[in-house]
Amino acid sequence: xxxxxxxxxxxxxxxxxxxxxxxxxxxxxxxxxxxxxxxxxxxxxxxxxxxxxxxxxxxxxxxxxxxxxxxxxxxxxxxxxxxxxxxxxxxxxxxxxxxxxxxxxxxxxxxxxxxxxxxxxxxxxxxxxxxxxxxxxxxxxxxxxxxxxxxxxxxxxxxxxxxxxxxxxxxxxxxxxxxxxxxxxxxxxxxxxxxxxxxxxxxxxxxxxxxxxxxxxxxxxxxxxxxxxxxxxxxxxxxxxxxxxxxxxxxxxxxxxxxxxxxxxxxxxxxxxxxxxxxxxxxxxxxxxxxxxxxxxxxxxxxxxxxxxxxxxxxxxxxxxxxxxxxxxxxxxxxxxxxxxxxxxxxxxxxx
Amino acid sequence: xxxxxxxxxxxxxxxxxxxxxxxxxxxxxxxxxxxxxxxxxxxxxxxxxxxxxxxxxxxxxxxxxxxxxxxxxxxxxxxxxxxxxxxxxx
Numbered sequence: 453x454x455x456x457x458x459x460x461x462x463x464x465x466x467x468x469x470x471x472x473x474x475x476x477x478x479x480x481x482x483x484x485x486x487x488x489x490x491x492x493x494x495x496x497x498x499x500x501x502x503x504x505x506x507x508x509x510x511x512x513x514x515x516x517x518x519x520x521x522x523x524x525x526x527x528x529x530x531x532x533x534x535x536x537x538x539x540x541x542x543x544x545x546x547x548x549x550x551x552x553x554x555x556x557x558x559x560x561x562x563x564x565x566x567x568x569x570x571x572x573x574x575x576x577x578x579x580x581x582x583x584x585x586x587x588x589x590x591x592x593x594x595x596x597x598x599x600x601x602x603x604x605x606x607x608x609x610x611x612x613x614x615x616x617x618x619x620x621x622x623x624x625x626x627x628x629x630x631x632x633x634x635x636x637x638x639x640x641x642x643x644x645x646x647x648x649x650x651x652x653x654x655x656x657x658x659x660x661x662x663x664x665x666x667x668x669x670x671x672x673x674x675x676x677x678x679x680x681x682x683x684x685x686x687x688x689x690x691x692x693x694x695x696x697x698x699x700x701x702x703x704x705x706x707x708x709x710x711x712x713x714x715x716x717x718x719x720x721x722x723x724x725x726x727x728x729x730x731x732x733x734x735x736x737x738x739x740x741x742x743x744x745x746x747x748x749x750x751x752x753x754x755x756x757x758x759x760x761x762x763x764x765x766x767x768x769x770x771x772x773x774x775x776x777x778x779x780x781x782x783x784x785x786x787x788x789x790x791x792x793x794x795x796x797x798x799x800x801x802x803x804x
Numbered sequence: 805x806x807x808x809x810x811x812x813x814x815x816x817x818x819x820x821x822x823x824x825x826x827x828x829x830x831x832x833x834x835x836x837x838x839x840x841x842x843x844x845x846x847x848x849x850x851x852x853x854x855x856x857x858x859x860x861x862x863x864x865x866x867x868x869x870x871x872x873x874x875x876x877x878x879x880x881x882x883x884x885x886x887x888x889x890x891x892x893x894x
Contacts, residue, residue, distance in 0.1 A: 455806065457806035457807045457808075458806070458807040458809075459805070459806060459807075460805045460806070460807060461805075462805055469805065472805075478807070478808055478809065486805050487805055487806045487808060488805065488806070489806060492806055506813070509812075509813075510810065513810075513812070514812060515809070515810025515811055515812050516810055516811055516812070516813055517810065518810070518811070520806075521808065521809075521810050521811075524806045524807070524808040525808045528808060552871075555870065602808065606808040606809050606810065607808075607809070607810030608810070609810075695868045695869075695870045695871075698868075698870050698871065745839065746837050746838055746839055746868075746869075747868075748837070748867055748868035748870075791870055792869075792870035792871065
C-alpha cells in the first residue's frame with residue numbers, strides 16, 4: 453500500500469507528538485494516537501477503495517477527503533480499524549449537497565454533525581445507544597465522533613474563529629455520535645422508517661445543536677410526555693422556525709418515555725403529528741426578537757396578524773425525526789437543527 | 805507520523821480582473837436578508853455613485869441567509885454588473 457501524506461519525523465514520546473500536533477493546529481486540543489503508516493494502513497484495510505480515492509473536497513478550504521487522510525485522522529482520534537467504515541460513510545453523507553457542509557462548517561451557530569448509527573454494525577463495533585449514550589465512556593461513540601471533527605478541522609480547514617465562525621462552539625463539536633437503542637424501541641428504528649432493510653447498517657447525520665433536556669417525571673400518558681417535549685422544542689432563541697423550509701427537529705426519546713407514549717397506542721406518526729401541533733409559539737412571542745423581520749415563511753404564515761395565533765416551528769410532521777436512545781430515567785432530548793442543513797442517511801457500502 | 809492535513813487539487817479558473825476605475829460601472833450587491841444589509845447597500849451605493857462615479861447599483865436579495873442564491877439571481881447579476889459584492893458580515 454502506497455501512502456502519499458507528508459511525513460513528520462518526531463521523537464518517540466507521547467508528549468512530543470502531542471505538542472507538535474497542537475503547535476501545528478492539527479488536533480482538537482486533546483492528546484492523539486500518533487498516526488504512523490502502520491496504523492493508517494490497518495485502518496484503510498477495513499474499507500474498499502484506493503487510499504488516493506477522494507470522496508470530494510471538504511469545505512471551507514475544499515481540501516480532498518481522500519481515504520488516506522480520513523484514515524490518518526481516524527487513527528489520531530483513537531478509532532479501532534473496525535470503526536473506520538462508519539467514519540467513511542459519515543463523510544460521504546456530509547458531502548451530500550442536502551447536508552450543506554459549507555454552511556455547517558462556517559456558520560456562527562453552534563451546529564455539530566450528530567451521527568446516528570442503526571443496524572447490525574452498531575452492535576458489531578459496540579456503538580452505544582443506552583445509558584449515557586451522548587457520553588462519556590464509550591470508545592466507538594467517542595472516537596468515531598472525534599474522527600469526524602478532526603476531519604472537519606484538518607481536511608476541511610474549519611478552524612475555530614478563522615473558518616469555523618461559531619460564536620461559542622459547542623461541546624458537541626468534540627464528538628457527537630450515538631447508536632439508536634433499537635432493543636428498547638417500541639417502534640421501527642430510524643433506518644427502517646426511512647426505507648432501509650432491518651439488516652442494513654445505516655449512518656444518518658443530523659446537523660444539530662447539542663441535546664436539550666426534556667425532564668418529565670410525572671406524566672403517565674402520551675399527551676403528558678409529548679407536551680413537555682413540545683415545550684422544549686419551541687423556544688424563541690432556537691434557529692428552528694425562522695427558515696421554516698429548512699427547519700428540522702430530532703426527538704431522542706428515552707426508553708421510559710417511549711414506552712409510556714407507545715402504551716397509549718401512539719405510532720411514530722402520531723408522535724410527529726402531536727409534536728407538530730403542539731410545538732408552537734404565539735405570533736406575539738415571535739415578535740419579541742430572535743430573527744423576527746428576516747424570517748423566511750410561507751405566504752400563509754406571513755399573513756397571520758393575530759398575536760395569539762400559534763405558529764409551527766417546522767413545516768410539516770415529516771420534518772420531525774423520532775429515535776429512541778438512552779437508558780433508565782424520565783428524560784428525553786430535543787435536538788433542533790441549524791436550519792441550513794437537512795438530515796441525510798446512507799448505508800455502509802465500503803465494508804470489504 | 806503522517807500529516808492529517810488535506811490536499812487541494814487545484815483547478816485553473818479564469819476570472820476577469822477587477823476594474824481599476826469604477827466610473828461608469830454597474831455594481832451589484834447580493835443581499836443575504838440579515839438585518840440592516842439593505843441599509844448598508846443603500847448607504848454604500850450612494851457613496852459609490854457620489855465619490856467614485858458608479859453608474860448604477862443592482863440590489864438583489866436571496867430567499868434567506870441559509871441557502872445559496874437562486875441561479876437566476878446569479879445569472880442576472882453576472883450579466884448586469886461589472887462587479888458584485890457577494891459577501892457580508894453578520
